[in-house]
Amino acid sequence: MPDEAHATNTVIVGAGHAASEVAVSLRQKGYTGRLLLLGEEPYQPYQRPPLSKGYLSGEADEQALYLKPTSIYEKLGIDVRTSVRVVKLDPAHQIVTLADGAEEPYDKLILATGGRPRPLSLAHEAKSVQRLSNLHYLRTIDDVNSIRRQFKPGFRLAIIGGGYIGLEVAAIASRQRVHVTVLEALPRVLARVTAPELSAFYEQVHREAGVDIRTSAQLERLELDASGDAVKTIVCADGTVLTTDFLIVGIGLIPNVELAQEAGLTVDNGIAVDQSGRTSDPNIFAIGDCSSRPSALYGRRVRLESVPNALEQARSVAAALCGQPCPDESVPWFWSDQYDLKLQMAGLSHGYDTLVVRGKPSARSFIAFYLKEGRIIAADAVNSPAAFMLAKRVVAKQPLINNRSALADETIPLQSVFSDAAQ
Ligand SMILES: Cc1cc2nc3c(=O)[nH]c(=O)nc-3n(C[C@H](O)[C@H](O)[C@H](O)COP(=O)(O)OP(=O)(O)OC[C@H]3O[C@@H](n4cnc5c(N)ncnc54)[C@H](O)[C@@H]3O)c2cc1C
Numbered sequence: 555m556p557d558e559a560h561a562t563n564t565v566i567v568g569a570g571h572a573a574s575e576v577a578v579s580l581r582q583k584g585y586t587g588r589l590l591l592l593g594e595e596p597y598q599p600y601q602r603p604p605l606s607k608g609y610l611s612g613e614a615d616e617q618a619l620y621l622k623p624t625s626i627y628e629k630l631g632i633d634v635r636t637s638v639r640v641v642k643l644d645p646a647h648q649i650v651t652l653a654d655g656a657e658e659p660y661d662k663l664i665l666a667t668g669g670r671p672r673p674l675s676l677a678h679e680a681k682s683v684q685r686l687s688n689l690h691y692l693r694t695i696d697d698v699n700s701i702r703r704q705f706k707p708g709f710r711l712a713i714i715g716g717g718y719i720g721l722e723v724a725a726i727a728s729r730q731r732v733h734v735t736v737l738e739a740l741p742r743v744l745a746r747v748t749a750p751e752l753s754a755f756y757e758q759v760h761r762e763a764g765v766d767i768r769t770s771a772q773l774e775r776l777e778l779d780a781s782g783d784a785v786k787t788i789v790c791a792d793g794t795v796l797t798t799d800f801l802i803v804g805i806g807l808i809p810n811v812e813l814a815q816e817a818g819l820t821v822d823n824g825i826a827v828d829q830s831g832r833t834s835d836p837n838i839f840a841i842g843d844c845s846s847r848p849s850a851l852y853g854r855r856v857r858l859e860s861v862p863n864a865l866e867q868a869r870s871v872a873a874a875l876c877g878q879p880c881p882d883e884s885v886p887w888f889w890s891d892q893y894d895l896k897l898q899m900a901g902l903s904h905g906y907d908t909l910v911v912r913g914k915p916s917a918r919s920f921i922a923f924y925l926k927e928g929r930i931i932a933a934d935a936v937n938s939p940a941a942f943m944l945a946k947r948v949v950a951k952q953p954l955i956n957n958r959s960a961l962a963d964e965t966i967p968l969q970s971v972f973s974d975a976a977q
Contacts, residue, residue: 562587564875565650565658567640567813568666569593571601572842572864574621576664579872581630589632590658592650594639597695598624603861605698606722607891611729612702616695643817645835664871665825665833665840667810669693669859674714674803676775686776688784688800692719693807704800707731712788712798714773716743718890720804721756724765725892735796736760737771737788749903752922752934755915756892763893768794807859809844822846824857830880831871839874841867850883851950852902860888885950894918898942901932901949910961912968913938921945923961928954941968948972 564580566573569591577589593599600619608614627634642651649657671691690701701723704711709732713720716738724734736743742753743760757767772791779786788796809824820826820834824846831839831847842864846857863886870880890897895918906924913920921941924932929952935942945968953972960966960974 563660564589564662564664565660566591566664566666567650568668568810568842568844569595569599569634569636570666570668570842570864571599571621571861572668572868573664573666574599575865575868576666576841576871577627577632578622578630579869580875581632583872583876583878585872585876587661589630591627591632591634592638592640592652592658593634593636595694595696596637598622598627598634598636600695601861602693603889605695606692606719607726609695610698610702610705610723611726619695640813643813643838645817645819645838648837661837662875663838664831665814665838665844666842666864666868667813667844669807669809669843671803672806672808674773674805676773686778686783686785688798689776690800690802692723692802692804701800701802705730705732709733709799710797711735712737712796712801713804714801715804715806716740716767716769717746717804717806718744718888720802721760721892722890723802723804724760725763728760728763728765729893733766734764735766735768735798737773737790737796738767738769739772741770743767743769747899747903748934749906749909749922749924751909751911751915752936755936759893759895759918807843809857811844814838814840814844822855826855827867829870829883830874831867832874839871841871851885851952856886856902858886860886862887885946887946895936896939898935898939899932900935900942900946901930903932903934906931908958910955910958912941912962913964923955925955925958928956930955944968944972 573591599621604614639653640650641653649659651657671693711727711732711734713724713736716736724736727734743757744753760767774789774791776785777787811821811825814825815821825840825844827833827840827845827847831841833840843859846855849856873880885900887900903924906926908925910923919937921935921938923930933945955961960971
């Protein structure tokens with residue numbers, strides 16, 4: 555084993571998806587040293603995807619969110635400490651400082667600090683807006699518990715942001731007979747991640763379910779009720795006035811990089827790491843939503859916000875710390891559940907020049923391929939899990955598609971379209 559074998563004391567900051575995975579993976583790969591997870595939330599490591607899906611709807615309970623039973627961490631000798639915030643890193647002395655002033659030394663440090671919701675910032679209300687009783691963000695169990703208290707039939711909900719989280723919430727709220735309006739600043743929903751054809755499909759699905767989707771809707775100001783504690787009306791730049799009972803803001807994520815930044819580590823749209831997860835300090839690694847790493851597949855540094863990415867990066871760091879080869883880079887993928895629709899996406903579609911749709915959106919089952927200079931770089935599948943699995947493998951190779959009409963033709967098996975493609 556290389557010098558990493560001398561690491562007998564590994565501290566992990568953050569106790570989320572990536573943190574839990576790296577700790578368990580380290581044990582599975584034979585790491586026998588101390589493992590300490592420090593998480594600021596009052597919960598054992600849990601998964602976030604159900605927060606805007608089954609946990610929000612009430613179909614999944616809190617227990618179903620936990621990644622592992624507490625007994626597994628105990629059995630594996632992983633010390634998980636909750637409600638503990640790390641406030642400072644000292645790379646020179648290899649120490650982290652906790653909010654209560656206590657210090658923890660480390661041989662190797664893994665930053666798995668995730669991110670926080672991008673706050674709503676309105677010119678006049680920037681300060682007060684974050685403390686209002688009916689304005690919510692959605693990142694934690696506590697956030698959802700507060701939101702659920704206001705999920706009442708007949709209540710009016712305004713969702714700021716037509717991204718995945720906003721639309722998943724809209725789907726659940728409308729099923730619970732909450733009146734939902736989605737205000738999206740861009741001309742279409744999901745604009746940053748999908749093609750206009752997919753956006754149009756999802757806008758139609760939501761409208762059919764009774765959701766009021768408003769695009770190019772620029773928020774101008776919020777007007778408070780008499781108590782001054784809750785939003786009563788939303789005023790848009792075009793003069794539209796919307797009365798609401800509560801709001802959920804889903805306008806993106808800010809990676810938690812401050813600890814790393816203040817400690818002098820390189821930050822580049824996330825804590826910058828190499829392929830094995832190592833930061834600019836050889837004893838410090840970073841994984842998950844907070845980190846950006848070089849992608850051979852895309853020829854640039856990428857920061858991904860997804861469970862598959864958190865797991866892959868965690869396993870890479872565990873391998874590096876145990877002196878094992880870094881697993882190959884996988885194609886990024888993600889999923890979103892809205893109504894009866896499972897959307898699965900493989901690859902990053904940025905820069906595509908052609909979209910080929912196979913199947914009919916009206917049948918609520920189709921796959922859209924994103925091509926760049928004739929090569930498939932990404933795919934979005936709606937209720938098409940088998941096609942998605944094939945597409946995911948193909949996106950990794952980015953094959954040159956000579957026959958686009960065959961790709962769109964459902965009577966020709968995808969397998970044969972791909973086997974005819976040039977590498
Ligand atoms: C509502 C919602 C729905 C989602 N749906 C999907 C989905 O369908 N599919 C998908 O692939 N991904 C989904 N994601 C994204 C996915 O959950 C994240 O990519 C994943 O959780 C990233 O894991 P992480 O460990 O990097 O960060 P996190 O899970 O955010 O964990 C980071 C933890 O570190 C803690 N922390 C931060 N700073 C400190 C500090 N200084 N001291 C101590 N602790 C600290 C944080 O409080 C947090 O608990 C969703 C996310 C949300 C919020």
